[in-house]
Amino acid sequence: MQGKRIFIYDTTLRDGEQSPGAGMMPDEKLRLARQLEILGVDIIEAGFPVSSAGEFIAVRQIARKIRGCQIAAMTRARITDINRTWEAVREAADPRIHIILPASDILLQYQLRKSRQEIMEITKMSVAHARTYTDDIEFSPMDATRTDKDFLCRLLEAAIDAGAKTVNIADTVGYAIPTEFGELIRYVSANVKNIGDHILSVHCHDDLGLAVANTLAAVEQGVSQVKCTINGIGERAGNAALEEVVMTLKTRNDRFGVQMRIKTEQIYKTSQLLTEITGIPVQPNKAIVGANAFAHEAGIHQDGLLKDTRTYEIMTPQSAGAPENRFILGKHSGRHAIRSYIEKTGYLVNESQLDDITTRFKGMADHCKNISDAELDAIVKKK
Ligand SMILES: [Zn+2]
Known part of the structure; x- marks a missing residue:
């Protein structure tokens, strides 16, 4: 692929793990990280190292053992949390501290009970403190x-001034719709005065089923980092699914014109x-x-695919490492x-035997949901 480089930031082990029932043991997290x-x-x-002792160990183990990509750890904007987060991630080949801080009036008023001015000060203080450990701050x-x-723009400017390399627009509650989200990205790019070569990132949630669409709208507006999770798991309805974002960027590279490092065959x-x-x-x-x-049941599609797979497949199953396309034999x-x-x-x-088998097969398919291979074999043998 040619064109602008897009960085894929996977948060399966942090946001993904916040899916109900998706908690992982440290060794399981390491296995997935590999x-x-x-x-x-x-x-x-x-992960989020301050959340528990086990989480701290899991993040430190991944930081020590995974050398082929950057390792980030998330923290609240508090000095003691940042210190402990750095302890967990510092041994990585290329560590990053990711600081989060509520910014909307709703969260400020009802959750934090802090003013915008206070949030501005916490932003400067926390980023500057993290910057004493590393220059890779998000x-x-x-x-x-x-x-x-x-x-939002003034906050991002303050964070960049204090030393943040990456700034991330989080649709934390999955509220945005694609055109609007694209406009927000355009607005931020144009109005954050010191954005320069700093990396603009997005993190979208799927509460309205729009996480992938919003992420792609942001890519069209020039963001260079996208956050996603495998299978789209994550808090509530989940995050933008990595496999969907990546395969869209690859399959429709005619529109996006971007480059990635992902080996899609491993998806x-x-x-x-x-x-x-x-x-x-x-x-x-x-x-x-x-x-x-990659399963096909419609007769018209099956006929086309048997002639040439390009007729009804926009990407091959092999390109995502998925099993070969399957034909489902049913009434269609x-x-x-x-x-x-x-x-x-x-x-x-011969042709008349095939007609006879097709008629009997359809008769059976009208009455049951799934016809097993054994049942189909029995029809064929009776020819
Ligand atoms: Zn999230």
Whole structure:
């Protein structure tokens, strides 16, 4: 791929782990981190070290052992939290401190009970403190999509002045819609005076099912870092799914014209490993990694695919490392697919036998949801 470089920041081990039931043991987090490294993500957010003793150990272990990508750890904007977070992540080959701070009036008024001015001061203080440890600081004003736009820009300017290298626009509550989110990114790019070559990032939630769409709208407006999780897991309805963001950028590179480091052939394996570790299955119709993502039942589609896969597949299953496309034989299937199945099993049939088998097959398909291979074999043998 040619064009602007997009950095993929994976937060499966932090935001993803906030999915109900997705808690992982330190060794499980390390196992997944190794696979994320093979997948080729640029940054792994390993966790939130102050949340528990076990989480601290998990982040430190990942920082020590994963050398092929940057390791980030998230912290609140407090001196003691930043100190402990740095302890957890400092041994990484390329460590990053990620500071989060509520920014919208709703959060300021009802959660923090602090003024905008106080938030501004905490931003400067926390970033400057983290900067004494490393120059790789990322700053995220939380709930940025419900934050006053001018205040948001002034906060980002203050964070950059204090030493933040990356600033992240978080749609923490999944409130934005794509056109609006794209406009916000454009506004921030134009109005943060010191943005220069600093990295602009986005973090989207899927409460309205728009996390991937919002992320892609931001890429169209020039952000260079996107945050996502495998299988889209995360707090509440989850985050932007890495597999969907990446495969869209790759499949529609004619529109996006960006470069990534991801080895897309590792996507399916990574998704399967996450399911194995968390026990949380992926819905069958999930894009890219669902069991039916490359399954075809419609007779017209099956006929086209047997002639040339480009007819009804915009990407190959192999490009995401997924199992080969599958033909589901059901009442929507046609003669061409049934013949293809029969020939694969080693039988030879003439046209009238094929007509007869197709008729009997459809008769059966009208009455049951799934026809097993054994039932189909029995119809063929009766030819
Ligand atoms: Zn989040």
